[in-house]
Amino acid sequence: MSRPTLQDKLAILSDAAKYDASCASSGTAKRSSRKGDGLGSTEGSGICHAYAPDGRCISLLKILLTNFCIYDCAYCVNRVSSNVKRARFTVDEVVTLTLEFYRRNYIEGLFLSSGIVRSPDETMGEMVEIARKLRVEHRFRGYIHLKTIPDADPGLIEQAGLHADRLSINVELPTDASVRAYAPEKDPRTIRKAMADVRLRKEAAGERSHTGRRPARFAPAGQSTQMIVGADGATDATILGQSTRLYSSYGLKRVYFSAFSPIPDATAKLPLIRPPLEREHRLYQADWLLRFYGFDLAEITGASPDGNLDLGIDPKLAWALANRQHFPVDVNRAPREMLLRVPGIGTKTVGRILTTRRHRSLRYEDLARMGASMKKARAFVTLGGWSPGALTDAADLRARFAPPPEQLSLF
Amino acid sequence: MRTVALPKEGTAAAWRDAARGLLGAGTPPEDVVWQYGDAAPDLFAGPPEGPAAGAARAPRSFVALSETVCWHADLERFARLYALLWRLRGRPGLMQDRGDPGLARLREMEKAVRRDRHKMTAFLRFREIEATGARRRFAAWFEPDHHILEPIAPFFMRRFGDMDWVIVTPDLTATFTDGDVSFSDGGSRPPLPEDATEELWATYFRNIFNPARLKVKAMQAEMPKKYWKNLPEAAAIPELIAGAQARARDMQAAAPTLAPARAARISERLRMTEDLPPVDDLDALRREAEGCDRCPLHRDATQVVVGEGPRDAPLMVVGEQPGDQEDLAGRPFVGPAGQLFDRFAEEAGLDRSRAFVTNAVKHFKFVPRGKRRIHQKPDAGEVQACRWWLDAERRLVRPDLILAMGATAAASLTGRGQGIMKRRGTFEETGDGTPVLLTLHPSYLLRVPNEAARAAAERDFRADLSAAAAWLEEHAA
Numbered sequence: 001m002s003r004p005t006l007q008d009k010l011a012i013l014s015d016a017a018k019y020d021a022s023c024a025s026s027g028t029a030k031r032s033s034r035k036g037d038g039l040g041s042t043e044g045s046g047i048c049h050a051y052a053p054d055g056r057c058i059s060l061l062k063i064l065l066t067n068f069c070i071y072d073c074a075y076c077v078n079r080v081s082s083n084v085k086r087a088r089f090t091v092d093e094v095v096t097l098t099l100e101f102y103r104r105n106y107i108e109g110l111f112l113s114s115g116i117v118r119s120p121d122e123t124m125g126e127m128v129e130i131a132r133k134l135r136v137e138h139r140f141r142g143y144i145h146l147k148t149i150p151d152a153d154p155g156l157i158e159q160a161g162l163h164a165d166r167l168s169i170n171v172e173l174p175t176d177a178s179v180r181a182y183a184p185e186k187d188p189r190t191i192r193k194a195m196a197d198v199r200l201r202k203e204a205a206g207e208r209s210h211t212g213r214r215p216a217r218f219a220p221a222g223q224s225t226q227m228i229v230g231a232d233g234a235t236d237a238t239i240l241g242q243s244t245r246l247y248s249s250y251g252l253k254r255v256y257f258s259a260f261s262p263i264p265d266a267t268a269k270l271p272l273i274r275p276p277l278e279r280e281h282r283l284y285q286a287d288w289l290l291r292f293y294g295f296d297l298a299e300i301t302g303a304s305p306d307g308n309l310d311l312g313i314d315p316k317l318a319w320a321l322a323n324r325q326h327f328p329v330d331v332n333r334a335p336r337e338m339l340l341r342v343p344g345i346g347t348k349t350v351g352r353i354l355t356t357r358r359h360r361s362l363r364y365e366d367l368a369r370m371g372a373s374m375k376k377a378r379a380f381v382t383l384g385g386w387s388p389g390a391l392t393d394a395a396d397l398r399a400r401f402a403p404p405p406e407q408l409s410l411f
Numbered sequence: 412m413r414t415v416a417l418p419k420e421g422t423a424a425a426w427r428d429a430a431r432g433l434l435g436a437g438t439p440p441e442d443v444v445w446q447y448g449d450a451a452p453d454l455f456a457g458p459p460e461g462p463a464a465g466a467a468r469a470p471r472s473f474v475a476l477s478e479t480v481c482w483h484a485d486l487e488r489f490a491r492l493y494a495l496l497w498r499l500r501g502r503p504g505l506m507q508d509r510g511d512p513g514l515a516r517l518r519e520m521e522k523a524v525r526r527d528r529h530k531m532t533a534f535l536r537f538r539e540i541e542a543t544g545a546r547r548r549f550a551a552w553f554e555p556d557h558h559i560l561e562p563i564a565p566f567f568m569r570r571f572g573d574m575d576w577v578i579v580t581p582d583l584t585a586t587f588t589d590g591d592v593s594f595s596d597g598g599s600r601p602p603l604p605e606d607a608t609e610e611l612w613a614t615y616f617r618n619i620f621n622p623a624r625l626k627v628k629a630m631q632a633e634m635p636k637k638y639w640k641n642l643p644e645a646a647a648i649p650e651l652i653a654g655a656q657a658r659a660r661d662m663q664a665a666a667p668t669l670a671p672a673r674a675a676r677i678s679e680r681l682r683m684t685e686d687l688p689p690v691d692d693l694d695a696l697r698r699e700a701e702g703c704d705r706c707p708l709h710r711d712a713t714q715v716v717v718g719e720g721p722r723d724a725p726l727m728v729v730g731e732q733p734g735d736q737e738d739l740a741g742r743p744f745v746g747p748a749g750q751l752f753d754r755f756a757e758e759a760g761l762d763r764s765r766a767f768v769t770n771a772v773k774h775f776k777f778v779p780r781g782k783r784r785i786h787q788k789p790d791a792g793e794v795q796a797c798r799w800w801l802d803a804e805r806r807l808v809r810p811d812l813i814l815a816m817g818a819t820a821a822a823s824l825t826g827r828g829q830g831i832m833k834r835r836g837t838f839e840e841t842g843d844g845t846p847v848l849l850t851l852h853p854s855y856l857l858r859v860p861n862e863a864a865r866a867a868a869e870r871d872f873r874a875d876l877s878a879a880a881a882w883l884e885e886h887a888a
Contacts, residue, residue, distance in 0.1 A: 007614050014618040033572030036590045041570040047533045048633065050644055052620040053652050055629025062619060070677045080677050081670030100608050101615075103549065103574060104537045139573075176710065185681055189701065192713045196739035245711055248779035249738075262623045262662040272663045275623050291781075352509035359504045366510030 004087055010097065012087040016067040016078050017113055019263070020170075021226055021256040022145070023048070023059045025108035028165040028221035031141040038139030040102060040109070042165070046143070047108055060111040060145060061101050065089055065127055069115030073172070073183040074270040075231050077263040078115045084265055088117075094130050095138065102142055109143030109165075110134070116149060124152035124160070131163035143221075150186075150194035157194070158218075161201055166221040166253070169194050171246065174239045178232035182270065195250040198223045202251070222253035229283060230276040231260040235307035237297075240286055244297055257283045282309045289316055292347055293340045312402035317343040320380055327392050331383040332361045344376030376401065413438055416446040417489065419582065420561060420594055423481040427474070430493055440497050445489035469496055472506045476521055483520045484557045491517055527557045532566055534638045537576060538606040546589070550577040552600045552641060560585055564592055609643040616644035622655035623662070693722060696803055700773060706796040708774035708789070713738045718769025718804050725883055726766040727810035728752075729801065731819040731852055735784050738775035744768045748854035752816075755853070755869075759876035761883075767808045771823035772797045794823050805845070811886055813845055814879050817852025825849075836875050838882075848882070850875035 004012075025046030032041045048057035066088035067078040077084055089097075098110045112130060114123050127146055134140040146164040148157055161167055169191055173179050176188040198219065205218035225246060229239060243255040259275040266272050286309060289295040293316070300315050301307055303322045310318045320327060320343050329342050331353060339350045352370040356362060363384035368374050379391045379400075391397070415429045433443060477492050495513055499505055508514060537549035549571070560583045567576065568587060578585045582597040630648075639645035700715045709715070716733035719742060728744075736746035744752060749768075756763050772793055777784035789797075801823055805813075815821045822828030824847050825839050831849065839847045851872050859865040 007611060010611060010614050011618045014615050018619050018621050032569040034569045036572045039571070039573050041566075041572075043566075043569070047529070049533050050616060050642065051630040051634040052616065053627055053630050053648055053655065054621045054624040055626030055633075056621075056624070057633065058616070058619060061615065063615075070681060072674070072678055081674040083668050083671055097611070101612060103547070103571070104539075104606070104608060104612070105532075105535050105551070105571075106612050185678075189714060193741065196713045196741075200739050244779045248777075248782060248784045249713065251782060259624070261621060262659055264662055265665065265668055266662065268667040274659075277624060277626075355507040356509045359508055362510060369512070369515045370509045 006093060006097075009087040009089055009093070010063070012085050013064045013067060013089060014062065016064045016084070016115075017062045017111075019077065019258065019261065020062060020111070020113060020147070021056075021258040022168065022224055022254065023057050023062060023111065024166070024221075024224070024254065025059045025143040025145075026221070027253065028143060029217060033139070033141050038141050039099065040140050040142035042108075042141065042143055049106055049108065059108045060143065061098055061107045061109070062111040063089070063094070063097075063113075065094065065112060065114035065123070065130070066117055067115045068117045070118070071116055071183070071185040073186065074267050075172075075182055075228055075260060075263075077265070079267070081267065082265045091126060091130050091133065095133050098134060098142075099138060099140065102140070107142075109140075109145070111145040111147075113147035114149070120149045120151040121153050121156060124149045124156045128156055128159045128163065131160065135163045145221075148194060148198070150191045154197060157197060158201060161198065161205075161218040162216055164219055166224060167198055167219045168224045168226070169198070170226045171242070172227060173232055174227050174229075174234035174242045175232070178234065182231065192249075195223065195225065195246075195252075199250045223250065224252055224254040224256065226256040226258055228260050229257045229280055230273060231270060236279070236283060236286070236309045237301035237307035239283060240290065240297055240301060243287060244290060247291070255287065257287075278311050279309070282311060282315060286315045289319075294337055295319070295341075313398065314343070316341070317376060317401060321398050324392055327380040328382045328388050329380060331367065331381050332357055342377055342380050344373035344378075344380075346371070412442055412444060414444045414446065415489075417448075419448040419558070422447070422558065423478045423562070426481050426489055426492070427477065430477075430496055433493065434496060434500075440490065440494040443490070443493060445486075445493075447486060447489070469499060470503055470506050473499060476506075476517060479521045479524050479562075480517055482558045482562055483524050485520065488520060491520075524557050524559065527555050528559045528563050530638065531555050531559060531563055534634070534642060535578065536609075536641065536643060537571075538603045538609070540577075540604060542575075544575070544589070546573065546575045548575045548577075550579070550601065550603055552579050552603070554641065555580055558582060561594060564594075568592055613644050613647055617647050617651060620651050620655075622651070622658040625652065625655040625659075627652055692807055693717075696800075696807065700800055703773070703800070705799065706774075706793045708772070708776050708793055711777070712774040714741050715773045716741055716743050716770065716775070717773055717800065718743060718767055718808075720767030720769075720808075721765065722767075722808060724765060724767035724808055725811045725887075726761070726814060726879065727805065727808055727812070728766050728768045728814045729816065729820040729824060730768070730770045731817050731854075732770050732772035732789055733775045734786060734854075735775070735777070743770055747857060748852070751853040751856060755873055755876055759873060760880045761876055767804070767810060769801065769804055771801060771820045773800055789819060791822070794819055798823050805841075810845065812879060812882055813841065813847045814875075815847050815849050817855065820852075821847075821849055835871060836878065846882075848875065848879050 026044065028042050030043055033039050046059055048059045050058040052058060067084065068086050068088060069078045070080055072079045072081050094112065101107045112127055114127055116123050131144050131146060134144065144164045145166040145168065146160050148160060148167045148169045150169050171191055172183055172186065179186055179188045202218045205215050208214050227239065246252055246255050257280050259277050259280040260273065261275040262272040286300050289300060290297060299319060303318055304310065309315050320341065329338050336350060336354060339345060339353060340347065349371045353362065361384055364386035367377065367383065378386065379388050379397060382388065413433065417425045473496065480488050480492055495517060505511060505514065531553055535551050535553045537551045540548050540550045542548045560578060560580050564585045567578065576587045579601055580597050584595045584597055586593050586595065697717045700717050703709055703715060716737050730744065733743060734746045734748065737743055753763055772789045776787040776789050778787055813824060815824050818828040818831045821831055824841050834849045835851055837849055839849060841847055851868060856865065856868050856872060859868050
């Protein structure tokens with residue numbers, strides 16, 4: 001067999017990396033190369049440089065250092081028992097690819113992950129070396145996201161945080177029991193400890209010492225994690241409970257949900273399904289309601305007896321339909337907390353309503369101009385020139401929003 | 412009727428100067444004709460002179476709006492901006508009115524320019540061209556919807572500071588050489604040499620795509636087709652879409668294969684290295700406690716936090732449960748209450764390094780609240796379940812005296828947690844006869860709302876710690 005070219009390796013190792021949902025490149029420290037002594041910049045918001053036909057943004061060069069792996073996680077394309085083609089980049093190949101892609105404005109930076117070869121320390125050591133070379137030798141000021149290996153030596157994680165903008169450690173599945181069942185070599189407790197360690201280091205880096213010196217910054221864009229949805233039997237209530245707990249415990253920037261998606265050469269242990277994309281979408285909506293709209297977990301998952309979200313309509317609308325006694329809301333008088341609960345009105349629109357109504361009272365046309373989705377909102381609001389009348393309590397209100405029922409196919 | 416012609420370079424600054432003058436002279440919007448670029452250079456009237464007096468003030472939010480909208484392609488933009496500025500004279504609050512139709516239209520234009528700028532930073536693609544000096548050189552062709560090259564150039568200067576580059580657009584060209592930028596007339600698409608890195612990029616694009624998640628509309632909403640012709644990776648899109656469903660189906664239909672021979676060997680080797688022999692019995696206890704699922708608290712906590720201190724410690728200090736910081740660090744008494752205990756213990760002459768410190772419950776009990784975790788008191792069942800570990804620690808350390816801090820510790824050690832305020836400062840006994848001195852939990856000292864009660868609690872706590880120190884001294888011999 002001839003030696004694989006750089007292009008062959010790139011094909012294999014990007015194919016193996018696509019199951020990581022995160023591609024964020026935002027929220028890190030501001031950096032620039034305006035003085036001509038380096039390459040790259042970061043300025044708060046990230047940039048999506050391309051979109052693949054799966055609708056996902058491509059912001060970073062998302063690759064694996066290697067897809068050889070000694071672990072046998074059932075959901076993973078790279079598990080030791082899989083027959084996929086294997087490849088391994090050298091440190092310099094990753095550095096060169098990152099810089100050359102960056103110079104042509106293809107990417108915001110690098111998202112490096114890896115299968116585990118020989119030992120966690122050895123693999124993590126090489127990943128840290130790549131980040132160090134980029135930052136120190138090539139003065140690269142773009143974004144670096146390193147997927148941390150939880151079992152690696154804490155000293156390596158500290159090094160990783162000094163060079164990378166973001167660290168992430170995947171919790172993989174929503175419950176400890178599923179992790180044990182499908183990722184036998186991984187220990188949920190080790191994963192949690194590693195996340196706790198990152199939070200403590202980040203907090204320590206934010207405190208000045210007694211001499212007033214500020215320590216080196218540690219992962220300025222914070223840490224994130226990902227869990228696979230739909231591979232095990234966990235309900236949405238379990239998943240959201242877990243994400244809420246993770247946000248509060250480890251100061252995570254994001255908990256990503258990744259719909260379990262078919263992989264080449266799957267194992268018999270975990271039969272492939274069509275990826276539950278709609279469910280993933282509803283979970284993200286619920287996640288937003290919990291973090292930015294003042295909803296409680298029980299309010300969102302309490303409405304459904306089986307602990308799963310309504311796939312037909314969004315969770316905010318589902319809550320409003322189940323709690324119609326609070327509606328219609330008077331847009332000109334309601335407090336911020338109540339405006340946030342109106343379907344079709346988002347945080348930005350609420351901000352606009354609040355600034356405008358300081359000066360005058362609002363009418364129906366105003367609300368549409370401010371960005372509200374009136375199709376949803378109109379049943380739940382009253383304001384100048386509009387009253388929903390009996391619409392709020394109409395029995396068929398849900399049917400107006402939900403997609404029409406589909407006849408099940410017999411074949 | 413005044414005619415104002417604005418240049419293609421420095422448009423926003425020129426508009427601002429002109430508007431300031433017009434407003435100062437009291438010229439109403441209907442008396443001004445705005446022209447842009449080469450449309451009518453001979454009618455150039457220049458910024459009208461006039462008193463740029465106090466009348467020509469505008470809210471800061473308007474200035475920010477005008478600086479973006481001036482780069483819009485719509486010829487009406489200058490007149491619309493000036494009309495709003497005119498209306499703002501008597502109504503400074505107008506900028507906050509998100510429902511005003513005139514302002515709403517300008518906000519839309521602002522959004523269009525911002526989006527166009529953002530898409531340019533995203534979709535512009537450089538190709539490497541021959542260098543003329545020491546720095547590498549790159550060039551790009553881009554077709555924006557609005558006149559945005561000038562305001563966006565600083566972004567590329569910050570980002571690509573160590574290379575030279577040229578960006579050509581239909582109406583303007585920016586050239587960046589040795590750290591200086593200059594602008595010249597635009598042009599048509601320049602012939603750029605092939606760049607081998609584009610093939611690697613297209614390879615990456617093809618392989619990062621997941622065929623099982625085809626969502627063409629979502630892609631096009633963010634990357635409309637009008638950009639595709641200048642994107643090297645876009646050529647692969649039709650073929651990726653066409654083959655996606657078949658690829659996803661094939662993955663699902665494929666029968667599971669036999670694992671490669673090396674897999675079993677590697678997995679076996681991993682299992683062999685997993686369990687380490689115990690080093691000393693406290694270590695063994697910790698390792699055993701890590702797997703504890705005697706109560707549900709292990710599910711939400713990060714880790715078990717067992718006691719620490721010398722094995723022959725004469726004093727064992729028992730608190731309630733690890734808090735947020737202890738849960739993260741995996742060590743007892745490191746959070747705010749632990750630090751408070753250390754301070755008081757030192758004052759009372761208790762040597763913390765000679766004491767074994769631990770908790771009645773070994774996992775943190777909490778409810779998530781946004782970005783924080785709110786401490787919850789462990790219930791009787793949880794205290795009972797965890798006594799197993801506390802008893803094991805007591806058997807290993809065999810302390811002469813136990814200091815029980817708070818009701819939970821008292822309940823675990825003496826079987827009764829009620830009335831701690833009355834019982835504090837007294838000695839009781841564990842089931843096996845070890846003396847237990849009862850006191851308050853230091854976190855109570857952190858929570859007492861009023862000054863007088865806190866002073867009293869601190870006095871009591873200090874007295875109890877001193878009593879413990881005295882007892883130890885007395886029984887040392």
